[in-house]
Amino acid sequence: MRFFSLTLLILGPLLAAPVLAAAGRPVEGARTLLVVGPSHGLTDILRRAGGRPIGPTQAPMALLAVAETHPETFAERLKTEGAWLVVDGAIAARICGA
DSSP: OHHHHHHHHHHHHHHHHHHHHHHTSOOTTOSSEEEEOOSSSHHHHHHHTTEEEEEEEEETTEEEEEESSOGGGHHHHHHHHTOSEEEEOHHHHHHHTO
16 A cells, blocks of 8 residues: 555656646647546537547546537537536547547
8 A cells, every 4th residue: 555655646746747738738729639527427518519529438537529510619618518628639649549
């Protein structure tokens, strides 16, 4: 247990850094978005905002998405519908093979 706590203490900031860096990137003009939200209902949020999921699978609290219509306002619509964080998903899409 102590080893796990120390590992988490050391690796936590290292794992969070790419997410925080991506959060700073503007999403205007991004074709693929990484959407973070509640684990239950994230797909519903996406559909209400006018988008669809892409990629082979969905993470517990995130998914890659593209807009079906009006991509220029998609990020704002996602936030209005309840997404916690919307960032440019280009890097995640490359990693995930989407």
